[in-house]
Each structure stands twice: as C-alpha cells, then as structure tokens.
Amino acid sequence: MNTNKISKGKGTTILYLLATIGIVLIITRLLNGFTSITNLSDGYPWGLWIGVDIMAGIAMTTGGLILATLVLIFGIKKYHQLLQPAILTAFLGYVLEIIGLIPDLGRPWALYNALFYWNNSSVMFVVAWCVILQTIVLATIFAPVIFEKLKLTRLQKSYNSIVPWVACCIITFFVFLISKSMIWTGITFVLFLILMFTFKSITKNSALLLLSIIGLIISVTHQQALGSLFLIIPEKLSGLWFSPMLQINFLLSSIALGLGMIIFECTLSSKVFGCGLDTQLLKNIGKFLLVMLIFTVISRFITLYFQTNFVFDNAGTTAQLTSFWLEIFTGLIIPIILLLLPSVRNSSTATFWVAILVVFGVILNRINVAFIGINRADYPSYYPNLGEIFITVGIFSIGLLLFYNISRRFSIFANH
Amino acid sequence: MENKTEQIALLLDNTKCIGCRGCQTSCKQWNNLSSEKTEFFGGAGYQNPANLSGSTYTLVKFHEVVEDDKLKDWVFWKTQCQHCINPACASVCLVGAIQKSENGPVVWDDSKCIGCRYCMLSCPYNIPKFEWDSVMPQIRKCFLCFDRIEQGQIPSCAKTCPTEAIMYGTRNELIEIAEDRLSSQPDKYYQHIYGLNEVGGTLILNISSIPLEEMGYPKNLTTEPLASRTATSISSISPVVVGLGAALGLFAIITNRKNEIAKQKAKEVLK
Numbered sequence: 180m181n182t183n184k185i186s187k188g189k190g191t192t193i194l195y196l197l198a199t200i201g202i203v204l205i206i207t208r209l210l211n212g213f214t215s216i217t218n219l220s221d222g223y224p225w226g227l228w229i230g231v232d233i234m235a236g237i238a239m240t241t242g243g244l245i246l247a248t249l250v251l252i253f254g255i256k257k258y259h260q261l262l263q264p265a266i267l268t269a270f271l272g273y274v275l276e277i278i279g280l281i282p283d284l285g286r287p288w289a290l291y292n293a294l295f296y297w298n299n300s301s302v303m304f305v306v307a308w309c310v311i312l313q314t315i316v317l318a319t320i321f322a323p324v325i326f327e328k329l330k331l332t333r334l335q336k337s338y339n340s341i342v343p344w345v346a347c348c349i350i351t352f353f354v355f356l357i358s359k360s361m362i363w364t365g366i367t368f369v370l371f372l373i374l375m376f377t378f379k380s381i382t383k384n385s386a387l388l389l390l391s392i393i394g395l396i397i398s399v400t401h402q403q404a405l406g407s408l409f410l411i412i413p414e415k416l417s418g419l420w421f422s423p424m425l426q427i428n429f430l431l432s433s434i435a436l437g438l439g440m441i442i443f444e445c446t447l448s449s450k451v452f453g454c455g456l457d458t459q460l461l462k463n464i465g466k467f468l469l470v471m472l473i474f475t476v477i478s479r480f481i482t483l484y485f486q487t488n489f490v491f492d493n494a495g496t497t498a499q500l501t502s503f504w505l506e507i508f509t510g511l512i513i514p515i516i517l518l519l520l521p522s523v524r525n526s527s528t529a530t531f532w533v534a535i536l537v538v539f540g541v542i543l544n545r546i547n548v549a550f551i552g553i554n555r556a557d558y559p560s561y562y563p564n565l566g567e568i569f570i571t572v573g574i575f576s577i578g579l580l581l582f583y584n585i586s587r588r589f590s591i592f593a594n595h
Numbered sequence: 596m597e598n599k600t601e602q603i604a605l606l607l608d609n610t611k612c613i614g615c616r617g618c619q620t621s622c623k624q625w626n627n628l629s630s631e632k633t634e635f636f637g638g639a640g641y642q643n644p645a646n647l648s649g650s651t652y653t654l655v656k657f658h659e660v661v662e663d664d665k666l667k668d669w670v671f672w673k674t675q676c677q678h679c680i681n682p683a684c685a686s687v688c689l690v691g692a693i694q695k696s697e698n699g700p701v702v703w704d705d706s707k708c709i710g711c712r713y714c715m716l717s718c719p720y721n722i723p724k725f726e727w728d729s730v731m732p733q734i735r736k737c738f739l740c741f742d743r744i745e746q747g748q749i750p751s752c753a754k755t756c757p758t759e760a761i762m763y764g765t766r767n768e769l770i771e772i773a774e775d776r777l778s779s780q781p782d783k784y785y786q787h788i789y790g791l792n793e794v795g796g797t798l799i800l801n802i803s804s805i806p807l808e809e810m811g812y813p814k815n816l817t818t819e820p821l822a823s824r825t826a827t828s829i830s831s832i833s834p835v836v837v838g839l840g841a842a843l844g845l846f847a848i849i850t851n852r853k854n855e856i857a858k859q860k861a862k863e864v865l866k
Contacts, residue, residue, distance in 0.1 A: 213727040221648060221724045224712035252843055254850040285710020285725065285732040292707050296690040302825050303713050304689040305832065350840070354833050363833040370837060374844040381851050392843045396836050407828040411683060411717045411821050414813055426828055555721070557646065557811060 191583065194576045201573010204566055208282045216566025222558020223550055227567045230549030232279030232574055234405050235542040236272055237310075238429075240317075241437030242444070243269030244398045245467075247320065247391035251384065258460060263324060263591040264448060265441055267582060270317035275578045276310060282570055299359055302407045308356055309401035312349050316394045319345070320387060328589045342386035343379065347371040350393045402426075402433040409548060417495045417552040419503045420544075422482030431478055432541050435471040438464055439537035446531040451583070452592045458527050465530045468537065469518040476511045495552070498560070502543065502551045510540010602680070602699040602798060603744065604766035605753060606773055607673050609803040610783055611760035614655060614671040618752035618761060622653045625740065625751040647674060649726040652737040653752055658810050670803070672810050673752070673761065676701060676722045676737040677790060678798035681820030684714035684723055693723075693734070699766070699798050700739035708734055719794055719813055719821060739798070766798060773802050795820035 208216050219226050243265040249255045250262050281287045293307045319342060326335045350371055355364040371389070378385035406429030413421050422428065441464055449456035495503065514533045523529040550561050563571075586592060623630070628650040633643040641657045653675040660668035682701045685693045692707035693714055710732055714723045726732040740750035748754070753763040762769060770791065777784045789801040793816045801807055808814045 210730065212729050212732065213725075219727065221646065221715065221727075222721070224715040224725060248843075252847045252850065254847075254854055285712065286708060287710070289707070289709045292690045292692075292709055296692075296707055298686075298689055298691040300686045300822060300826070300829065301689045301713070302829060303687060303711060305829060307689055350836065354836055357829065358833040360833065363837070366837055367833070367840070370840055370844075374840070377844070377848060381848065381855075388847055392840060392847065395843065396839050399839065400832055400835065403828065404832075407825055408713070410824045410828060411687065413824075414719060414816070415716070423824075553716075557721075 191580065194580050194583075197569075197576040198573050198580060201570050201576060204570045204573065205282045208566070208570070209287075213285070216564065216570075218561055218564045218567070220558055220561065222555040223553060223561035225549050225553075226561055227546070227550070227563035227571055228279060228283040230546040231542060231571050232283065233276055234429075234545040234549065235436075236276050236279065237401060237405065238433035238436045238541055238545065239440050239538075240269035240272035240313075241398055241402065241433045242441040243267075243317070243437075244391070244395045245434065245437050246441065248395050251388050251391045252395075257457075260457065261441060261445060261460065263321075264444060264586060266317065266321050267585060267591060268440065268444060270314070270321050271578050271581050271585075273310060273314040273317060274581070275574055277314070278577065279571075279574050297356060299357055302404050302410075305357055305404040306401065306408065308353060309397050309404060312353055313394065313397045313401060316346070316349065316390055316397060320390050320394060323387075324589055324591060339383070339386045343375045343389050346386070346389045346393050347375055350396065353397065399430060402430045405429055412553075415553050415555070416548065417499050417554060418486040419483070419495045419499055420548050420552045422486050424478070424482050425548075428475070428478055428482060431471065431475040432544060435468060435475050435537055436541040438468040438471060439534040439541070442468070442530055442534035443538060446527060446534075448586070448592060452586070456527060461527055461530060462524055465518060465524050465533070468534070469515065469524075472511055472515050472518070472537065476507075476515065479507070479511070496554075499547075499551055502547050506540055506543045506547060509536050510543060514540070602766040603739070604678075604699065604764065604769050604798040604800060605739070605750065606762040606764070606769040607799060607801045608760050608762070608773075608776065609670060609672055609801070611758045612655070612671040612673065613758055613760075614657065614669075615757065616655045617755040617757065618673060619651070619653055619655055621751040621755035622737070623651070625743070626652060628652070647722065647724055647736075649724045649729075649733070649735040651724075652676070652735065656810060660805060660809075668804065670805060670810070672803070672807075675752075675799065676739070677720050677793075678737075678739055679794055679820070680796040680798065681794070681822055683717040683719060683794070683821035686820075686822035687713045687717045687825075689713070696741060698744075700741045700744070701736075702738045702741050703734055703736070705733055710734075717821065719816060766800070769800055773800055776802060792818040794818070 204216060213219050217226065246258055246262045246265045249258045280290065284290065293311075298304050323335065323338060326338065347368065351364055351368040354367040358364065374392070375385065375389055378388050382388060403426040406426035409416050409421065409425055410423065442461055445456065445461060514536050517523045517529070517533050523533065622628070631644045631648060631650055636645050642655060644651060644654070647654050653673060656672045656674055658670045658672060659666055660670060678699060678701050682693070682695055685691070685695050685701060689711065690707045690709060692705075693701060693703045696702050710725075712725055712734075714734060715721070715725060723734050723736045725734060740748070743750060749763040753761045762772065770788065773788050777786055777788070783804060784802055785804060785806050787806065789803075789807045789812065790797040790799050795818065
C-alpha cells in the first residue's frame with residue numbers, strides 16, 4: 180500500500196514535468212514558427228500532430244459514447260459503473276484536441292473564423308463543427324456529476340427542463356450547417372422534438388437519453404469525416420490505406436479503439452484508485468472488441484483488395500509496407516487470435532495487454548494515413564522531430580493529469 | 596461553370612521558352628517577394644530554388660531529355676498554380692479563405708485563413724505553400740496577378756515573357772490557338788493540351804514537346820472535379836443523422852417499455 184502511494188506520487192511528478200515541457204514547446208512553436216521545432220514541410224503539411232493528437236485522440240473518445248449507448252439507450256444497467264469515467268475521458272479527449280490545435284494550426288488565433296464562415300463543401304468544416312458541438316454535448320452529459328458534488332441544486336433541477344431543448348437545437352443546427360437544406364433541418368427538428376416529448380413522458384432521464392443519442396450521432400459523423408478528409412487524395416495516399424470507403428475503416432477502427440480504451444482505462448484506474456474491478460464486465464467488453472476487430476479486418480482487406488488487388492510490391496515503399504504489416508499484425512491479427520483464446524478472454528491482465536496492442540495499432544493506423552502513407556517523391560520524407568513528439572506527449576500528459584485530478588475530486592470511481 | 600466563356604487564362608508553350616526566368620523575377624518584383632537562400636541539389640532539374648515556396652509563386656524548371664545515354668533535348672517548364680475551374684483547394688477550405696473569383700483566378704483571403712493546411716494536401720498539383728518560418732504564417736500561391744487584371748493590366752509573367760511562351764487571353768481563344776499550333780506543327784508538339792480537361796479543366800493551358808508527366812506533373816489525373824470525391828460523404832450526413840436518430844430513439848423507447856413491464860411484473864410477484 181505504501182509503495183503504491185510513492186509510485187503514484189512519482190507518476191504524477193513525471194506527468195507534471197512532461198506537461199510543462201509540452202507547454203513550453205507549444206509557446207516556442209507559437210513564438211518562432213514551425214521550422215524551429217517541427218519537420219513539417221510543403222511536401223508533408225500534415226504530420227504527427229494530425230495523426231496522433233487529432234485523429235487518434237478523437238478516435239479514443241468513442242468509448243464514452245459506446246457506454247452511454249449501452250447504459251442509457253439499450254438500458255443495460257450493469258455497465259453503469261464504467262460510464263462516468265468513460266464520458267470524462269471522451270470529454271477530455273475533445274478538450275485535448277482543442278489544445279492540440281493550438282500548436283498545429285498556423286493561425287490558431289483566427290480559429291473563431293470557423294464560427295462565422297461556413298463552407299459546407301469542406302469535410303474540414305464538418306470536422307470543425309463536430310468538435311465544437313460534441314465538446315458541448317459531452318460537457319452537458321458530464322455536468323450532473325459536478326452539480327451533484329458541488330450541491331448546485333438549482334442547476335440540478337433546471338437541468339431536465341432546459342437541456343432537452345438545447346440538445347434538439349444543437350442537432351438541428353448541426354444538420355442545418357452541413358446540409359444547408361431547410362427540408363433536412365425541418366425533418367431533424369421535428370424528429371428530435373417527437374423524441375424529446377416521448378422521452379419526457381416515459382422516463383426521468385430524458386435529458387441524458389436525448390444527449391447520448393445526439394452524442395453518438397455526432398461521434399459517428401466525426402469519425403467518418405476524419406476518414407473522408409483523405410478521400411480527395413487517392414493520388415497521394417498509398418493504396419495500402421486509401422480506399423473510396425476509407426471513412427468506414429475509420430469508423431470501425433475507432434469503435435475498436437474506444438473499446439480498447441475502456442479496458443485499458445478501467446484496469447489502470449482500478450489499480451490507481453484501488454476500486455474493485457468487475458472482471459465479468461471487462462470480459463464482455465473484450466468480446467465486443469473481438470467482434471469489432473473482426474469487422475475492421477474484413478473491411479480493411481475488402482477495400483485493400485479493390486485498391487491494390489493484393490499486389491503489395493507496387494503499393495508502397497519499404498517503410499510503408501513495414502508500417503502497414505506492423506499495424507495489421509499488432510493492431511488487428513494478433514489481438515484477434517489472442518481474444519479467440521478463452522484463456523486470454525478470462526484473464527483481465529491478458530485482456531489488458533491485448534487492449535494496449537489494439538490502441539497501439541489504431542494510433543499507428545492514423546499515423547500511417549497522416550504521413551507515412553503519403554507519397555511525395557519530390558520532398559524528403561517526413562519523420563516527426565523531438566519537438567513535435569514532446570508536444571504530443573505533453574498534451575497527453577495534460578489529459579492524464581486532468582483525468583486523475585477530476586476523477587479524484589468528484590470521486591467518479593465510487594461504486595454505484 | 597456557366598460563365599466559362601469569360602474565363603481568363605494563360606497558355607504556356609514550352610517549345611518557345613528559352614529559360615531566361617524573366618517571369619520568375621517579374622513575379623517576385625510585382626508581388627514584393629523575398630529572395631531565397633538556394634543550394635545545389637542532386638536529382639532531376641538544375642533549377643534554383645528546387646521547388647515553389649511561400650516566396651516563389653512561379654518557377655522555371657529545367658529538364659534533360661535523355662535517350663540512349665545522350666542528351667537529346669533540354670526542356671524548360673514554368674510551374675505555377677494551374678487555377679482549376681473547380682479548385683479542390685477552395686472546396687476543402689473550411690472558412691472559404693481560398694475562393695474562385697468570377698473571371699477565373701483562384702485567390703485567397705488572409706484574414707480568414709486559420710492555417711489548417713488542408714488546401715496543401717488536397718491540391719493535385721501541390722501548389723499552395725506555407726510560410727513555415729513565420730510567426731503569423733499564411734498560405735501563398737500564384738493568384739494570376741488578380742490585382743493587375745482588375746486594373747486592366749495583364750499578369751506580370753505574361754508581360755515580361757520575351758518569346759510569347761506565356762500568352763494571356765480568354766480561355767476559349769487560347770484553346771483555339773493551342774489547337775492550331777498542335778495541328779499545324781504535329782512533329783514539334785506532343786499532341787495534348789494539359790489543363791484542358793484535367794481535374795475538370797484549368798485556366799493554365801500547357802502545350803509542349805514532351806508529355807508534362809515526364810517533368811513530374813501528376814499522371815492519370817481524372818477529368819472530374821476533385822470536390823466530387825467528398826460530396827457523397829458530406830451529403831450522406833443528414834440522412835445518417837435522421838436515420839440513426841429515429842432508430843436509436845425507437846430502441847430507447849422499446850427498452851424503456853420493457854423495463855417498465857419487468858418492474859410491474861416484479862411488483863405483482865411481490866404482492
């Protein structure tokens with residue numbers, strides 16, 4: 180018990196150190212431009228930050244929405260104890276993405292322009308509004324926990340009467356922005372009004388129920404949109420990753436990553452916070468993970484077949500092929516084989532390590548799509564330099580620290 | 596698309612280019628662009644700098660045509676923004692900082708840009724460049740001297756060119772001139788107007804003695820505007836929102852009803 184406490188202290192000290200280094204580097208980048216601490220170039224305008232901070236970071240948030248779906252929409256109450264940490268992770272994932280945008284965008288101070296200038300033919304526009312609206316949705320889903328702890332009874336009471344209306348407006352506004360069609364906007368508004376009144380008449384949890392449906396929808400749209408960003412560059416993205424259905428691969432692998440993160444996080448926090456680990460629940464999540472990994476691998480190979488007809492020699496450089504097989508084996512094939520073994524599924528330690536493999540595989544996938552898979556013969560190939568790596572590490576450290584402190588302050592791991 | 600006839604354009608004829616790089620210099624002068632520190636590099640081309648950049652909007656590239664280990668020809672090429680009729684960069688810019696102007700040139704608006712660099716990734720010709728060194732970086736590229744055209748002048752590169760390798764005019768009349776040259780001197784020209792149909796057509800029309808692809812221009816470009824590749828994905832969002840919303844809502848209602856019934860039964864059993 181004592182040794183545990185000491186290591187905890189050390190762990191947070193290291194995290195604070197890494198977070199400080201990250202913040203100092205972000206300031207350096209803002210004061211000195213990109214060349215000072217990054218290897219980004221006109222040939223490789225997107226690098227590590229887009230791959231890890233933005234695309235993998237957002238893919239990690241699906242866990243919270245999967246659990247919200249299971250608990251609130253499908254009414255499977257036993258997962259309730261995992262819900263709050265997962266929602267907190269998802270919310271922090273979005274906060275971190277916004278922090279990650281500060282060094283990555285060339286002109287972060289002009290970001291407010293995204294609120295006023297709407298080019299709805301841009302996938303990036305969809306991504307931007309998913310970030311903005313999902314941050315609001317997740318904050319609202321998590322808010323009752325804070326109201327309860329801080330005894331803000333007045334807010335608690337008005338929550339159920341105001342929030343459903345806000346939720347309806349958010350999703351209607353989202354559809355209006357993207358479709359610019361009054362018909363779709365109208366259909367969406369009417370549908371969600373009907374849902375809102377129906378929920379109000381049948382359950383006390385109507386606000387949370389509506390929010391989690393909207394959160395799931397925006398999440399699906401967001402993951403797909405991140406993949407769709409690359410649909411416009413089949414000439415540049417290697418056939419190992421490009422596919423006209425790239426967005427489906429992104430969606431499926433993000434669900435696998437979300438499940439992996441639930442296992443990873445629950446195992447880890449049960450050690451850090453010393454609360455009991457419900458092995459049966461994690462075993463079930465492991466089964467879901469297996470199913471999602473199988474879907475992902477099938478979808479990957481179907482698209483690969485149409486893209487390259489399995490002629491790998493022409494499909495990529497040595498570096499690309501190495502990275503591709505590393506991703507496929509460590510992130511998909513080995514985890515599938517391991518999860519097929521009952522002995523692995525029944526052991527929480529083994530499942531934990533499988534989850535780490537899956538998380539690694541999906542992060543590598545996003546890195547591959549962001550820069551390793553990009554063919555630019557006329558420029559030296561890009562690899563992230565230390566400055567970029569330490570900013571990414573710093574941002575994730577900030578996330579872990581926020582998670583650690585918020586979950587301690589609001590004791591979200593208390594058993595329900 | 597509908598006012599295609601009024602589109603202004605450039606015809607680049609590389610058989611007439613003598614490699615003087617006057618266009619490169621006049622472009623820098625008119626746009627007040629700083630010079631670049633250059634270095635000798637290996638590989639294709641001997642031009643300096645090696646590539647376009649935030650302070651080089653146009654660049655004459657040098658290319659050796661080698662046959663049987665012997666230098667057969669020495670080809671010069673003016674690279675610059677091709678000014679697509681349906682530009683990918685403008686379609687992907689989330690704030691619309693890059694816009695297609697009415698009479699053709701693809702221009703940018705500094706005040707809107709947030710620096711996401713998606714335009715750089717999406718451009719089939721890899722034209723937009725970024726000021727990586729700057730604290731307040733911008734996207735930079737040729738804008739066909741839009742400011743000069745508004746004043747009734749012609750682009751500075753076309754004005755400078757001593758050999759009519761760069762011709763300025765409306766797109767339709769330049770297409771006619773290009774077709775004329777191709778048919779009257781079939782031995783001199785590779786029979787293709789690069790830019791006529793590539794990615795839905797560009798304002799810059801290139802004719803030359805060898806295929807542009809040999810100079811490093813992208814091969815096998817589609818004739819469809821690139822924006823069409825993401826259009827389906829974006830237009831499917833609204834139906835997905837409504838469909839998922841209805842399905843999940845229905846599930847939630849059914850689940851709730853089942854739980855109610857289960858509770859009532861439990862109560863009855865207890866009674």
